[in-house]
Amino acid sequence: MVVVKSSKPNRKHFMLYCFISIFFLCILASINELRFDNLVSFGRCSLSNSSSISNKQQQEIRILIGILTLPDQYLRRHFLRLVYGTQNPEGAKIDVKFVFCNLTKEEQKTTIALEIMRYNDIIILNCTENMNKGKTSTFFTTLPSIFNETVKGPNYPPYHYVMKADDDTYVRLNSLVKSLKPLPSEDLYYGFVIPCGSMDPFKHYMSGMGFLVSWDIVEWIHGSDIPKKHVEGPEDKVFGDWMRWGRRGLNRYNAKWAMYNYPDPPSVCSHDLVHDTIAVHLLKNQEKWVKTLNFFNHTAPLMQSNLYQHLS
Structure with a gap:
């Protein structure tokens, strides 16, 4: 006679198995509670950042470009x-503002006063004109006082970004904004x-041809002792030291090779002019400026008129 074993599970064993499984699941949930909370927080943060970037893409951003140049x-x-x-x-x-230190000649004071009256695009810093002895530091340190936006009101910040640029750099504004x-x-x-x-x-x-920081970094420069204690030296390298020592600029964007030096003379920092360009540096003479502007067809929006029939 063949004995057939019942396929019905042993109820006692089954209940014991369920109890042990539930017990270990409770322990696992307790161990991972903190991790889960962190994951939820991270998710909220990611959604918040995504939302912030989305809002920013829809709103008008404000940029100050300070061109460091000389009064004359x-x-x-x-x-x-x-x-x-x-x-x-x-x-x-x-x-776009032109930035230089204290005026030293009567001719400068008169002529630049006329420029200010006409264009209102000049910032005069309280410093002695220099290249690598603190002019850039003075520029960034002074900005919060100039714009007097210490209280986060409806117009805060006065600018979302501040860019320091050389006067031999051509910045293509739409490419920068994009x-x-x-x-x-x-x-x-x-x-x-x-x-x-x-x-x-x-x-x-970042090269001194044109580097940009967000407004919170400008405020940090204004209040921190790090820039005050390290002023002299190549201005772009000194600025980079501030970022490293202060652990600032944790969001970094390398715009190479949309930013570059003019191709003549050739160098490791240069390449041919290309349409996908943000900035071209070392435009040291009018010929280079004209070739650059013509390459990018800068005067294309010029409307036709009987007043100037032979420009095209």
């Missing part, structure tokens, strides 16, 4: 006013990484 460079300033005044950036309000739209609006350090062969913005620093 009258013709260069007038030319740059034409270059920047004929650009119409979309989705941003961009103010590159900034997806980036964070806080703790941002943006530019062309030096040395030229480097692509690591966390190991090195």
Whole structure:
């Protein structure tokens, strides 16, 4: 006779198995509670950041470009006013200001007073004109006082970003704005990484041709002792030291190779002019400026008129 074993499970064994499983699940849940909470917080943070970037892409961003130049460079300033005044950036309000130290000549005081009355685009710092002895430091340190936005009111911050640029750099404003739209609006350090062969913005620093930071970094420079204690030296390297020592600029953007030096003479920092460009540096003479503006068809929006029939 064949004995057939019942397929019905042993009820006692089954209940014991369930009890042990529930017990271990409770322990596991207790151990991972903190991790789960952190995961939820991280998710909320990620959603918040995504929402912030989305809102920023929809709103008009405000940018200050400070062009560090010399008081006697009258013709260069007038030319740059034409270059920047004929650009119409979309989705941003961009103010271009010319920055220099205290005036030393009566001619400067009179002529620059006329410029201020006409254009209102000059910032005069309380310093002695210099290249690597603190002019850039004075510029960034002074900005919060100039714009007097210490209280976070409805117009805070006065600018989302501040860019320091050389007067031989051509910044294409729409390209700049387009590159900034997806980036964070806080703790941002943006530019062309030096040395030229480097692509690591966390190991090195941004070239003085034109580097940009968010407004919270400007406020930090204003209040921190780090910039006050380290002033002299190549201004872009000194600025990079501040970022590293103060653990600032944790959001970094290397705009290479959309920012570069003019191709003549050739160098490791340069390449041919390309349409996907944010800034071209080392435009040391009018010929280079004209070739650059023509390459980018800068005067294309010029309307036809009987007043100037032979410009095209």
